[in-house]
Amino acid sequence: TGKKYNSAAANEAEEKINIAIRVIADHVRAVAFAIADGQLPSNGGAGYVIRRILRRAIRYGFTFLETREPFINELVAVLSAQMGDFFPEIKSQQNLVTNVIREEEASFLRRLDQGLQLLDNVIAQTDGKEVAGAKAFELYDTFGFPEDLTALILKEKGLDYNKAEFDAKLKEQKDRSRLANEMTTDDWVILTEGNTESFVGYDQLENTVSITRYRKIDSKKDGVQYQLVLSATPFYPEGGGQVGDRGTLKSINETIEILDTKKENNLILHIANTLPDNVNTSFTATVDADLRDESQSNHTATHLLHQALRSILGTHVEQKGSYVGPSRLRFDFSHFAKVTDEQLQEIESFVNARIQDHLPLIERRDIPFKQAVEEGAMALFGEKYGDSVRAIKFGESMELCGGTHVKNTADIWYFKIVSEGAVAAGIRRIEAITNDAVKAHFAQQEKALEDINGLLKNPQDTLKAVVSLQDENAKLKKQLELLLRDKAKNLKGELATELQEINGVQFLAKQVDLDPTGAKDLAYELGSLGTNLFLVLATADEGKPMLTCYISKELVAEKGLNAGAVVRELGKYIQGGGGGQPFFATAGGKKVEGINDALNAAVEFVTGK
Structure with a gap:
């Protein structure tokens, strides 16, 4: 990174660099060993902890070491050389660890870069010195932009955010998640004492069983269900990637459907929506053989x-x-x-x-x-x-x-x-698929081919006919593109007569019957007419509103005008947004009806009103 550790830090800036280097060294060690042990970064469980630790290290490098490219992964080789003799896993898994960390760095740095652009937009739209907590939370929740980094950047710009509102939004999210996963579990009702349960499902799909214990569970997701434990079950419980068996539990008087089978604390749990009327009788436990056959295939x-x-x-x-x-x-x-x-x-x-x-x-x-x-x-x-x-x-x-x-x-x-x-x-x-799923897949593919042949009037060579259609389509697209360019050139002369001079600026804001590419070509065609043009062109191609802004580079330099800022502001009228360069930018939206309001508002950028 070009930054060096200085044990005798002379100022606060050097001390922050020292802290960042220590944090990164500590965190890469923890993350590397976890990955070598088989725990990969993910969005849930232990994997999320690993991802959070690594992202904290990346943030310290991003903020205090001013790094914008992945570099933490390069430390894995150093770690392997230093500690590989004591922890051989770090040596044997060095390539895996390095590549996982590199990909995580690249992904999060891209997200940080996107977040910075989004934060700039939020700041530009903020009146006063405080950003709404809801906006800061949206950056965190939707785009993964860290709260502490938002706070740091805002502080550097002399701004703050509504922390109380942010925390309230975070609490709402956690409450929703908690309620969605809320479940109550009753105590076990034990019918047979002792360790009497066993699994016989490798050898048989049906067996005479008794219920040794059961309990009631009530969840927001599934409602009231029952977990039954059987004496000698043929039902395979979910594990090793394989789903649990389904089937029936049948007595002389009733049949209970087993919806799923799971394992908990060495007990095989059979999930049912109802409890047998008589739990003390014997049952015939039968696995759905078709589902089992497909799963084991x-x-x-x-x-x-x-x-x-x-x-x-x-x-x-x-x-x-x-x-x-x-x-x-x-x-x-x-x-x-x-x-x-x-x-x-x-x-x-x-x-x-x-x-x-x-x-x-x-x-x-x-x-x-x-x-x-x-x-x-x-x-x-x-x-x-x-x-x-x-x-x-x-x-x-x-x-x-x-x-x-x-x-x-x-x-x-x-x-x-x-x-x-x-x-x-x-x-x-x-x-992948096997067995009956493959048969269904091939039948579907055959039907699709028959339909294609029907549309193509049953050609002798289907592939050749499709290639011919693709070639024809490409030619037509090229012709359409040339026609649109000609249309843009013709519009150039027409619109040149509609330019208004306002405060020394040649101004035009108008909706044109072109697609966005045609509008861009037209803007540059008009831009060649002079050095003081301010253009806003609107299109509504396929019902999607788009604003295109072109400002002569001389105006950008002399008057401080910025096309990106213009489309961000005008984009509000069409319920959208966008950006680009100071001299050229575009904004897309959802509200076609807002185009006229956007065009009417454009003049304010040159009048100053």
Whole structure:
């Protein structure tokens, strides 16, 4: 940064630099170790704590070291060299940590830059010395601009903000969030004493059970529900990315629908909207086999996908999260570049080859964790395991997993990637489908192709026909662009006669029948007529109002006029805003009816009234 630490700080400015350097050194250490341990920055939970710590370090660099480019990530190499022998994770994960911090820095610095522009607009619209607390809160809540940075910038400009109003808005937000998540939970009603619960769902989807305990819960979101614990349940509880089973609980007299299955404190909780009339009888617990089959098809596919990613992209790939439901799967993994179309095709082919190989499930239950790892089982980075684990294997790769899986990869039928993209710094996400979802996808694609062929009058070569249409469309757009430019040139002569001289300024404010690009071209065409022009042109293309302001550079220098300030003020009339350069700026809005008022108000900038 060019700033140096001075232990004998001579003034307040040097002391602030010292503090910033100490804060950054401390915070990068905490953040780096957390990321190396598998905790990535995010918008919730522990990840949000990491993000807040890192953003505080970035703010200190931004404010006191005057940095505008990412630099904190470069300290990871120093940290790794100093502490890598004591904490080997920081060495093995150095690239991941560096890239995650770099992406977080770049993202937050962009947000700070946007926030500064927004704050400048707020200041420009503020009468007096105090910014409304609601405006400061909007910057914080909507745009993520830190409150303390807002306060610091306002102080530098001799301004303040209504802190009480800001705090009131913050409290309102927290109260809304608390009420939305409010839930009351009754005590357990215990029917059978002792630890009598077990899970039998790996081997059977139906079993005779009894209810060992239950409790009532009441939430704003779902209303009154009941959590039931069964003696020997076939229902798989949500875990390892896989959703919980659904199904029924049936006695001689009634059937209760099980809406979801979760796990809490080693208890498997079956969620139902109603409580059986007789909780002491025996029940037949039946898992929805279709939903289970689809979920476990997707779960096995995530394991094959993990193999494919490590084989094709490299062994640096590590699982960072997953969702496995009956309709789709989602897999998050560490990687620092977009996966190319060619690589995606190769990944798909890899997985489908394993499906076609009809690989059987090889499963080992209740083996010591250490033994499983020594025998080659892959433990997910950052995941917590007990002393005894379950290992599953399809082909060459063995992983630790407690989820349900197909008995043979042939049961998956087919694997199809539907999307790939970034979800966080250094983290990519693939979404995919298998089995019946793929069949539905192919049927939909076939129907779409039939519809396209119908619109194109059933050409012999559909692709060639579409390319021909695209070429024709491009030519028509080019012709339209030339026509609009000609129209702008013709308007130039017409509008030149309408210029009014006011206080030595050639002024014109008028609505024109052009699109925004045409209005820009026209403004520059008119601008070539002299060195003292002040133009405001309005358009309403497709019902969207737009104001274009052009001011001769000589007027900007001599009279201190600013096109950006002009459109920000006039934009209020069309319920919008904008900005740009001192000599050219635009503003968009929502209220077409306000165009005339905006044009009428424009003259005040040259009359001074």
